[in-house]
Amino acid sequence: MNITQLTLLETIKGLKENKFSEEELNKAYQQKIAELNPKLNAFLVTAEGSKGIPVAIKDIIITKNIPTTAGSKILEGFIPPFDATVVQKLKEQNIRVVGKTNCDEFAMGSSGENSAYGPTKNPWDLTKVPGGSSSGSAVAVAADLAVFSLGTDTGGSIRQPASLSGVVGLKPSYGRVSRYGVIALASSLDQIGPFTKSVADARQVLEWISGPDGYDPNCTNSEFSIFNFQFSMKDLRIGLPREYFGKGLDEGVEKVIKDAVKKIEELGAEIVEVQLPHTEYAIAAYYIVLPSEVSANLARFDGIRFGSSRKNFGAEVKRRIMLGTYTLSAGYFDDYFMKAAKVRTLIKQDFEKAFEKCDVIVGPASPTVAWNLGEKADDPLAMYFSDAYTIPANLAGIPGLCLPCGFSQGLPVGLQILGKYMDEETILNVGEIYEQATEWHKEKPPLSPAKERNI
Amino acid sequence: MALTRDQVKHVAKLANLPLTEEEEVHYAKQLSQILDYVDQLEKADTKGVEPAFNVIPHFNVFQAGETQPSLSQDEALANASNKKDGYFVIKGVFEE
Numbered sequence A: 001m002n003i004t005q006l007t008l009l010e011t012i013k014g015l016k017e018n019k020f021s022e023e024e025l026n027k028a029y030q031q032k033i034a035e036l037n038p039k040l041n042a043f044l045v046t047a048e049g050s051k052g053i054p055v056a057i058k059d060i061i062i063t064k065n066i067p068t069t070a071g072s073k074i075l076e077g078f079i080p081p082f083d084a085t086v087v088q089k090l091k092e093q094n095i096r097v098v099g100k101t102n103c104d105e106f107a108m109g110s111s112g113e114n115s116a117y118g119p120t121k122n123p124w125d126l127t128k129v130p131g132g133s134s135s136g137s138a139v140a141v142a143a144d145l146a147v148f149s150l151g152t153d154t155g156g157s158i159r160q161p162a163s164l165s166g167v168v169g170l171k172p173s174y175g176r177v178s179r180y181g182v183i184a185l186a187s188s189l190d191q192i193g194p195f196t197k198s199v200a201d202a203r204q205v206l207e208w209i210s211g212p213d214g215y216d217p218n219c220t221n222s223e224f225s226i227f228n229f230q231f232s233m234k235d236l237r238i239g240l241p242r243e244y245f246g247k248g249l250d251e252g253v254e255k256v257i258k259d260a261v262k263k264i265e266e267l268g269a270e271i272v273e274v275q276l277p278h279t280e281y282a283i284a285a286y287y288i289v290l291p292s293e294v295s296a297n298l299a300r301f302d303g304i305r306f307g308s309s310r311k312n313f314g315a316e317v318k319r320r321i322m323l324g325t326y327t328l329s330a331g332y333f334d335d336y337f338m339k340a341a342k343v344r345t346l347i348k349q350d351f352e353k354a355f356e357k358c359d360v361i362v363g364p365a366s367p368t369v370a371w372n373l374g375e376k377a378d379d380p381l382a383m384y385f386s387d388a389y390t391i392p393a394n395l396a397g398i399p400g401l402c403l404p405c406g407f408s409q410g411l412p413v414g415l416q417i418l419g420k421y422m423d424e425e426t427i428l429n430v431g432e433i434y435e436q437a438t439e440w441h442k443e444k445p446p447l448s449p450a451k452e453r454n455i
Numbered sequence B: 001m002a003l004t005r006d007q008v009k010h011v012a013k014l015a016n017l018p019l020t021e022e023e024e025v026h027y028a029k030q031l032s033q034i035l036d037y038v039d040q041l042e043k044a045d046t047k048g049v050e051p052a053f054n055v056i057p058h059f060n061v062f063q064a065g066e067t068q069p070s071l072s073q074d075e076a077l078a079n080a081s082n083k084k085d086g087y088f089v090i091k092g093v094f095e096e
Helices: A008-016 A022-040 A085-091 A135-142 A159-165 A199-209 A251-266 A277-300 A315-328 A334-354 A380-385 A391-396 A424-437 B005-014 B021-043 B073-077
Strands: A043-046 A053-058 A095-101 A148-153 A168-171 A191-196 A237-241 A270-274 A360-364 A400-408 A411-419
Touching (some): A008 A053, A008 A199, A022 A043, A022 A053, A022 A095, A043 A135, A053 A135, A085 A095, A085 A199, A095 A135, A135 A148, A148 A168, A148 A199, A159 A168, A168 A199, A191 A199, A199 A400, A237 A251, A251 A270, A251 A400, A251 A411, A251 A424, A277 A315, A277 A334, A277 A380, A277 B021, A315 B005, A334 A391, A334 B021, A360 A424, A380 B021, A400 A424, A411 A424
Parallel strands (some): A053 A095, A053 A148, A237 A270, A237 A360
Antiparallel strands (some): A168 A191, A168 A400, A400 A411
């Protein structure tokens, strides 16, 4: 039995049945990290320990007494005096923070390359990006350096790296999880969610981290409970949005996604075509809303209470602060921020109308597989387009799941399943049925060879 | 919508962002490209559409005004680069 390949639920079971001890579990992961992290740069800092279930936390989520940088030089040396609510909640479940994962600086990026501490490498091909911004959290799970991890998703930062790195990633509904102790990017969009080795694991982690704590006013009465898992796709209507299969979608990815849709149909679901006509405006609206909120949120980094001089921000962070300051400045507010907020309403209404005809919406999470390191590094617009299929869900506040569904050019492709607001249950059900009927989630990157499982 | 270098300077000042000359030139170009791209929103018909600043209609969420345990003074000051007698040292408002 290879302990580090077990899912969270298998790990819990193994511990309960004394198949291995917590010491053995932690030692196995520690060895794996020592062996692979120098190649992958998934962790910025690791914490030794022998108790609990080893879990990786994105470095934008603060951890008491463990340095937290958000991938930025401006926070170098920052040691948080308290735990984020999600970390506290996980600790109540016998979770140990095994390390803080690399990410694009302040979660601004789609490739992991905007980290001030060097890029994370894709374990399927070390010359490729793993996706971002939660690059290290995706890779830590893909390469079996942690049982699961937490990331944040503001415009796709969980689902897109999950797709490019070949793991399960869940963005819960806006307001499902308290963000207290998470360094804010865009407060009307940010959500915390897990990267896991199975859909059932994502369901478990969501139950652990969801629910209000009184410190995030957008998170009220939102606890997620695991209901009886229904094992049938019958009576489920799966919406296929034409707009997610158009220009910009790589042919290889399209083929893999269409095969996955066919599989879902074979499993008994009804496929219906839906329309999301305002999708074409999503990136433009997002790159007004997000930088505007960024310029306000990042004003707190004044180098007085924590952190250093604002000149230590990286290029993309400065770019977005500048953009947001401009779009909010006198004379431009109505043209930009107000207009984007109205378009946001249209995008939200698109989903509401589509969900009258279907239970979930299915499509690609990323228009391409992982690309070469450096390929889009100084072309911000090209980088922004890589989130074309994930951004609309953040603008609308709805939940999205991404899970492995095949390969193109030897690199993983992720299937995105979007659900109605606060209906994670149905997307997890669809994902789990698909996962149980396929073998894609069992594939392991060449860095950690897939061996026969004994459990 | 092309941004001039003077506009970039002005925005950088508003944002309290020290930029090098090289950055000013670079950002003038890149921000103009991004603004050109987002200008396509003009095509979207938003007549009579309400803006969505947040996707859930929460207004005035209150919490009880009770005292709770908080960070100690030492903890709160632990990450400050400049402190004196248990206080943060900040930039002068009327003098440096």
